[in-house]
Amino acid sequence: MTIPTRMVWLTVLFGLALCGCSDQSSDTPGTTLESRPNILLILGDDMGVETLASYRLGSTTPATATLDDLARQGVQFNNFWSQPVCSPTRATIITGRYGFRTGVGRPLTAGGPAPEPPAKPAWAPYEVPGTGGGMGFGGSTDGLTLSYGLPGNEFTLPRALKSGAGPAYATAAIGKWHLGDAENGWTEHPNLVGFDHYEAVLRGIDSYFSWNKVVDGDYVGTTHYAATDRVDAAVEWISDRGDSPWFMWLGFTLPHTPLHLPPEELWQSDHSELDPNADPTENPLPYFHAMIEAMDSEIGRLLASIDPAVLDNTYVIFLGDNGTTSTTVTEPFQPGRAKGSVYQGGVNVPLIIKGPRVARGRSSDALINSTDLYATILEMAGLDARELTPSHVTLDSISLLPNLLEPDSPSRRQWVYVDVFSGNFAGVEGADYAMRDERYKLLRRDGVLEFYDLMTDPFEHINLLDGTLSAPQEERYQWLQARVTALRGSE
Structure with a gap:
């Protein structure tokens, strides 16, 4: 097999589009109300830092021409923490607030009525039934099985983008949402x-080839490949915006289960040895990599469709919503300490950003949390999150824009925090959580504390609490404990 001609052309077109007509992204003037940039936020589903070659961590990685180019044209963050699972990460981005404040600590369980999807085409590859999260998260570690979505009274990013001075942003959410339920x-x-x-x-889908999408409240059944359908919708919406500034939330379900062999035109490597009718769970990694390649190809198609002048004035943000699952995680991370956990394998995910004035081909070790994207996106739009967010709302978001302009600048955070819990607010007290500073990490798993030196032990093999702490270690241990206690006790 040869790599599909479509992919070769997409790679070329994307490279030209990303560079822009004049290659002046680092010299773009500051944001004004008259010339606001566009903002494209792209989420990959279930992929940690080890899944991308640009992070140079994984023992084996898929081909990702688009995201590799994005890293060369922007800033890659090495110490970005999502939340351990998808719904909480999405809630932190859209509100700038930790899960214990919004009650979103797990993927949703309480959905609403939905029609049956259309029949799956006979030509479609095999997918293990019921593995895509279409029915929501069904388990719980603490007996609190019901988890609901984001309350409707939360102040959100799209509301903020319309409440500032100057032209209001047009806003669209395309793709996986996973924040709505029967109560909201x-x-x-x-x-x-x-x-x-x-x-x-x-929420998730149980087949990429037979699924129901919702269009502004109405169900539409389709057999269009899900990733391609999302990008078709994104291309159409962006092309209709004219000169108005826009913000798009583009949530892929790839590479989340159900594992499958994507359409060949989206491959970037030769996957012809994979049987489309075999059970992918018996050999999951090649299928998982093919799915990441398909997502990357579709991102490339989207970016290549945007007029170069428009793309020059667009921030492109790519992130993973949580770590890789235990069935497909690779070294240096470990099964059981991957998605759903507060270990590095569950929360250390890709974050790559390019756009006006953003440094090119750089990396940053700054401590960044998923909550920070709220203030960052608003500052990109020339808006101040603290001024726009109602005064009674506690905001946990710190803009990372200074680190985009000067990647070597110090971290604006002394620490980052994550947690995971079921049952909305009732589950907060018993949550698993983690907090780290630039070197040390304190976590609680199943009620038991652990403490790691991420400088000497970046993948958490040695729990320092199993031995005697040195004086500097004891000082940081107490410092992190005090910060966790104060944070979790705040309103």
Whole structure:
């Protein structure tokens, strides 16, 4: 097999588009209300830092021409923490607030009515039934099985983008949402929290080839390959924006289960040895890599479709929503300490950003949390998160824009924090959590504390609490404990 001609051309077109007509991204003037940049936020589903070659961590990685180019044209963050699972990460981005403040600590369990999807085409590859999260998260570590979505009274990013001075942003959420439930609006939730337009899935899907999407509250059954459908919708919406500034939330379900062999035109490597009708769970990694390649190809198609002048004035943000699952995680991370856990394998995910004035081909070791994207996106738009967010709302977000302009500048955070819990607010007290500073990490798992030196032990093999702490270690241990206690006790 040869790499599909379509992919070769997409790679060339994307490279030209990303460079822009004049290669002046580092010299773009500061944001003004008259010339606001566009902002494209892209989420990959279930992929840690070890999945991308640009991070140079994984023992084996898929081909990702688009994301490799994005890293060369922007800044890659090495110490970005998502939340351990998807819904909490999405809630922190859209509110700038930790899960214990919003009650979103797990993927949702309480959905609403939905029609049966259309019949899966006979030509489609095999997918293990019921593995895509279409019915929501069904388990719990603490007996609190019901987890609901983001409350409708939370102040959100799309609302903020419309509340500042100057031209209001057009806003769209395309793709996986996973924040709406039967108690907060279900099919209408993305629109209720402020998005002008929503199109795709409210949670996971159990087939990429037979699924129901929601378009501004209405169900539409389709057999269009899900990733391609999302990008088709994104291309159409962006092309209709004219000169208005826009913000798009583009949530892929790739590479989340169900594992499958994507359409060949989206491959970037030769996967012809994979049987499309075999059970992918018996040999999961090649299928997982093919799915990442398919997502990367579709991102490339989207970026190549945007006029170069428009793309020059667009921030492109790519991140993973949580770490890789235990079935597909590779070294240096470990199964059981991957997605769903507060270990590095569960929360250390890719974050790559390019755009006006952003440094090119650089990396940053700054401590960044998923909450920080809220303030960052608003500052990109020339807005101040503290001024726009209602005064009674506690905001946990710190803009990382200074680290985009000067990647070697000090971290604006002394620490980052994550947690995971079920049952909304009832589960907060018993949550697993983690906090780290530039060197040390304190975590609680199943009620037991652990303490790691990430400088000498970056992948958490040696729990320092199993021995005697040195004086400097004891000082940082107490410091982190005090910060966790103060944070979790705040309103």
